[in-house]
Amino acid sequence: MSSEMKLRFGRKVISVDEARAALYEYVKPTETETVSLPTSFGRMLAKDIYADHAVPHFRRSGVDGYAVRSQDIAAATPDNPIVLDVIERIPSGTIPKCTVRAGKAARIMTGAPIPDGADTVVMLEMTDSLQDELLSLLGAKVKIKKNVQAASNITPIAGEVTLGELVIPEGTRIGPGEAAILATFGFSMVEVYRRPRVAIFSTGSELLQVEQELQPGKIRNSNSYMLAAQVEANGGAALIMPALSDDPGQVEAALEAILPDVDLILTSGGVSVGDYDVLVDVFGRFDGKLLFNKVAMRPGTPTSAALWKGKLLMALSGNPGASFVGFELFAKPIIRSMLGSQRPESEGLTAFLDVPYDKPSAYPRYIRGTTRVEAGCLWVRPAGIDKSSIMVSIKDADCLIWLPAGGQGYQRGDSVKVYTTR
Numbered sequence: 001m002s003s004e005m006k007l008r009f010g011r012k013v014i015s016v017d018e019a020r021a022a023l024y025e026y027v028k029p030t031e032t033e034t035v036s037l038p039t040s041f042g043r044m045l046a047k048d049i050y051a052d053h054a055v056p057h058f059r060r061s062g063v064d065g066y067a068v069r070s071q072d073i074a075a076a077t078p079d080n081p082i083v084l085d086v087i088e089r090i091p092s093g094t095i096p097k098c099t100v101r102a103g104k105a106a107r108i109m110t111g112a113p114i115p116d117g118a119d120t121v122v123m124l125e126m127t128d129s130l131q132d133e134l135l136s137l138l139g140a141k142v143k144i145k146k147n148v149q150a151a152s153n154i155t156p157i158a159g160e161v162t163l164g165e166l167v168i169p170e171g172t173r174i175g176p177g178e179a180a181i182l183a184t185f186g187f188s189m190v191e192v193y194r195r196p197r198v199a200i201f202s203t204g205s206e207l208l209q210v211e212q213e214l215q216p217g218k219i220r221n222s223n224s225y226m227l228a229a230q231v232e233a234n235g236g237a238a239l240i241m242p243a244l245s246d247d248p249g250q251v252e253a254a255l256e257a258i259l260p261d262v263d264l265i266l267t268s269g270g271v272s273v274g275d276y277d278v279l280v281d282v283f284g285r286f287d288g289k290l291l292f293n294k295v296a297m298r299p300g301t302p303t304s305a306a307l308w309k310g311k312l313l314m315a316l317s318g319n320p321g322a323s324f325v326g327f328e329l330f331a332k333p334i335i336r337s338m339l340g341s342q343r344p345e346s347e348g349l350t351a352f353l354d355v356p357y358d359k360p361s362a363y364p365r366y367i368r369g370t371t372r373v374e375a376g377c378l379w380v381r382p383a384g385i386d387k388s389s390i391m392v393s394i395k396d397a398d399c400l401i402w403l404p405a406g407g408q409g410y411q412r413g414d415s416v417k418v419y420t421t422r
C-alpha cells in the first residue's frame with residue numbers, strides 16, 4: 001500500500017485519553033500580559049492574588065443606629081428605655097473622634113468605623129432618635145428601647161478576609177466576584193494570560209462564504225463560525241481564515257503561512273478517506289509530525305492532529321457534529337491549558353438517560369445532549385437528531401453524553417456520564 005493509501009486506510013486508532021496525552025505534551029501556557037481591570041473580565045488570571053490587608057480593615061457598622069456599650073443597655077425595654085448622651089455623629093468614611101464611655105452613645109451610619117469603647121450597635125428603629133433627628137446633635141439624648149447583644153451589627157476587622165490570605169488562585173477566569181476582589185485589593189492593572197490566537201480553516205470545494213447566495217450542490221461554511229464561537233467561549237482569540245481549497249499544495253502553503261502568528265491551528269473537514277480529503281494529503285507531504293489520525297470515538301473518528309514547527313494543528317472532522325465534539329474533547333482543553341487552567345477538561349457529571357438509546361458502537365460515543373433537572377436529579381437526552389452531520393441541534397446541546405463502546409443499548413433511567421459544554 002502506498003504511503004498515501006496507508007495514511008488514508010492504514011490508520012492506527014488511539015483512545016481519546018491517549019490522543020489528549022499526545023497533545024498535552026506540546027501545550028504550554030501563553031505569556032502573561034498586564035491589562036486594566038475593566039478590560040480583564042473573562043480573562044484568565046496569571047498570578048495568585050493574596051490579601052495585602054484585612055477586609056474590613058476597621059470594625060465596621062452594618063446598620064444606621066447608635067454605637068454603645070452593651071453593658072449600658074442590658075436592662076433596656078420599650079417600657080423602660082435607657083437614656084444615653086449622644087457624643088458624636090459618625091458618617092461612613094469618617095474616623096470617630098471620641099471614645100464611647102459609660103452612659104454615652106455615638107450616632108453611626110452603615111459602613112462607618114465603630115468608635116473605641118463601643119461594642120455593639122443598636123438599630124435606629126430600636127431607639128427614639130427618629131423623632132429627634134432634626135434636633136441639633138449637641139446635647140441630644142437617645143432613648144434605647146431594646147437591649148442588644150454585644151458585637152451586634154458589627155463586622156469585626158478581618159471579618160471577611162484575613163491579611164495574607166490567598167483570595168484568588170492563578171488560572172481562575174475573572175468573573176464578577178473576582179473583579180470585586182481585584183478592585184478591593186487595588187488591582188487597577190491585572191496580570192492575565194495572553195489569549196491564545198487560534199486560526200480556523202475550513203476545507204471543501206462545496207463551501208460558500210456566508211454572504212454568498214446559495215448555489216446548487218453547495219453549502220455555506222458554518223463550521224468556521226461555530227468553531228470561532230467555541231474558541232472565544234473558552235478564552236481564545238479566533239482568527240477565521242478564508243476556507244481552503246482541496247489542493248494539497250495550496251492548503252499546505254496557507255497553513256504554513258499562518259503558523260508563526262498563532263498558537264494553534266484548527267481545520268475542519270478533509271480528514272476522512274474521500275478522494276479530496278485534503279488534510280490527509282497534507283499530512284503525507286508536510287514536514288510536521290502527525291500525532292494521530294484516528295480516535296476511538298463517535299462522532300469524529302477521523303479527527304487528526306499534528307505538531308508542525310512547534311505548533312499544534314488540530315484537524316477536526318468536517319461533519320458539523322463531529323467538528324463540535326472534536327473541539328470540545330481536544331481543542332478546548334488545549335486552549336484552557338494555554339490559559340493556565342488547572343482543570344482544562346470539561347467537568348464530568350452523572351445524569352439519568354431520559355430516553356432509551358439502542359445504537360451500539362465499536363467506539364465510545366460522545367453524543368450532544370440536553371440536560372434538565374427534575375426533583376433534584378439531572379436527566380439528559382440527545383439534543384435533536386443524533387447524527388454527526390447534523391448542525392442544527394448543536395444549539396440545543398449543553399453537554400456531551402459519554403456512552404462506553406459496545407453495549408447492548410441503554411434503557412431510560414440508566415445513569416450515564418455527561419461532560420458540560422457550556
Ligand SMILES: Nc1nc2c(c(=O)[nH]1)N[C@H]1C(S)=C(S)[C@@H](COP(=O)(O)OP(=O)(O)OC[C@H]3O[C@@H](n4cnc5c(N)ncnc54)[C@H](O)[C@@H]3O)O[C@H]1N2
Nearest residue numbers: 202204221222223224269270271272277300317318319322
Ligand atoms: N467511506 C467512508 N466515508 C466516510 C468515513 C469513513 O470512514 N468511510 N468517515 C465518515 C466520518 S466518520 C466522518 S466524521 C466524515 C468526516 O469527513 P471529513 O472530515 O473528510 O469531512 P468532509 O468530507 O470535508 O465533510 C464532511 C461533511 O461535512 C460538511 N462540511 C465540511 N466542512 C464544513 C463546513 N465548514 N461547514 C459546514 N459543513 C461542512 C461537508 O459538506 C460534508 O457533508 O467522513 C465520513 N465519510
Ligand code: MOO
Nearest residue numbers: 299300301322388
Ligand atoms: O466520525 Mo464521524 O462519526 O461521522 O463524525
Ligand SMILES: [Mg+2]
Nearest residue numbers: 270272274277
Ligand atoms: Mg471527507
